[in-house]
Amino acid sequence: MSETREKIISLADKLIRVNGFNAFSYKDIAQPLEMKNAAVHYHFPGKTDLGIGVINEELYRFTQQTHKWQKLPEDEQLKHFIDVFRKHCHHGNICLMGSLSPDYNTLAPDMQLKVQEMANAILQWLSACLDAGRKHKRFKFKGSAEDRALLIITNLQASLLMSRVLGNTIFSRISHQLLDDILI
Amino acid sequence: MSETREKIISLADKLIRVNGFNAFSYKDIAQPLEMKNAAVHYHFPGKTDLGIGVINEELYRFTQQTHKWQKLPEDEQLKHFIDVFRKHCHHGNICLMGSLSPDYNTLAPDMQLKVQEMANAILQWLSACLDAGRKHKRFKFKGSAEDRALLIITNLQASLLMSRVLGNTIFSRISHQLLDDILI
DNA sequence: AAATTTACTTACTTACTGGTAAGTAAGCAA
C-alpha cells in the first residue's frame, strides 16, 4: 500500500474517532497532509471508499493482534483487549463501532455491511475467548458466552463515550469492575 | 410552550436519535412541518439552541417519569427504566447520550454542558435506585452502586447502538442477562 | 384606535460539501 494512502487512512481513522464520520470533510484530510482535495479523491473516489478503507485497516489490525495473543491464558487476552480501549480512551478517541453505529443510517449500504462485519468479528473473538476462559476455570459468569460478550463489549464501547463527557476516570471504574465481575 | 416549538423539538429529538446531530439540517425540520427554514431559526436562533431545547425536554420527561415510579420497589423501577430503552430500540432510535456523545467534540460549549448535565442526572438516579435496591434485598451486586450504575447504563446505551447494526435481538439478550445478573 | 408583539415568509448571503473534468510532471516499459 502506498505511503500517501496509509497516511490518509490513518488520519481518517483519527477524525472518525474524534469528530465522527459525518463531521469531517475531504478538506480535513487534504489540508494537514498538504495536498489538494482532489488528491484524496484520487485514492478514495468517494467518502464511502475511505470509510471502508479505514474499517478494513482496523479489521486487519484486530486479527493481527488477537492472533499474537492466542497462546496466552484467556484472562490475559481479555486484559490486552481492554488495554486497546484504554489506549484509545487516553488519546481521546472512541472506538470505530461507537463512532459509526450512531451514524449507521446515514452510511452507504456497502459501508453498513463493513460495519456489520467488524461488529461480528469482534463479538466472535470475544465470545470464543470467554467460552474457553470459563472452561479453563479462569472466568466465571452466568449465561452464554455470547451474551456475556455482548455485555462486555457494550460496557467498553460506551465507557469511551461516557469518558468523553464525564472524564477518563469513568473508563477505569468500568474496566475494573468489569474484570472483577468475571475473574476467578 | 407554543405548539410549533413543541413540534420542532419533537422532530429534532427524533432526527438526533435516528441520524445524529450533525446529520440533520434546518431543512429537515422545516419541510415536514411545512414551514420555512427561517421559521425554525425564529424559534431556535442557532442549532445549539435547538439541541439544548431537546435535551431540556428529555431531562423534564426523565424527572417526571422517575418521580412517577418513586413509590415502586427498586427492581420494578429498574424494569421501567429499561423499558424506556426497549421502546426506543423498537422505534429504531438510539438514546440521546448514545447519539450526542460521539459528536461531543463538535458541539458548542453550552451544549456540551447540557449533555454533561443529562449524563449526571441519569447516573445519579440509577445509582440511588441500585443502592436502595441492594439495601432492600432486591438486588445483589459487587462493588459500589455508582460503578454498577456505570456498567448498566453503558450496557443499555451501547445495546441500542449494536441493535441498529446487528438487529433488535441484541437488545433483548443484553437487557435479559443484565437483569439476571443483579436480581435476587 | 394606535402601538406593539408574535409568528412567521421572502429573499438573500457566506461558507463549505462531496465530487468531477482536464491537464501535467515524473517514472517506467517495450
Add this chain to the structure above:
DNA sequence: TTGCTTACTTACCAGTAAGTAAGTAAATTT
C-alpha cells in the same frame, strides 16, 4: 522514443449548510 501509468494540481460544479435582514399579517396590549 513512444505509450502508458501513477500521483497528483488547477479549476470548477451543483447542492446544501447555518444564518440573517427586511417585510407582513394577525393578534394582543395600551
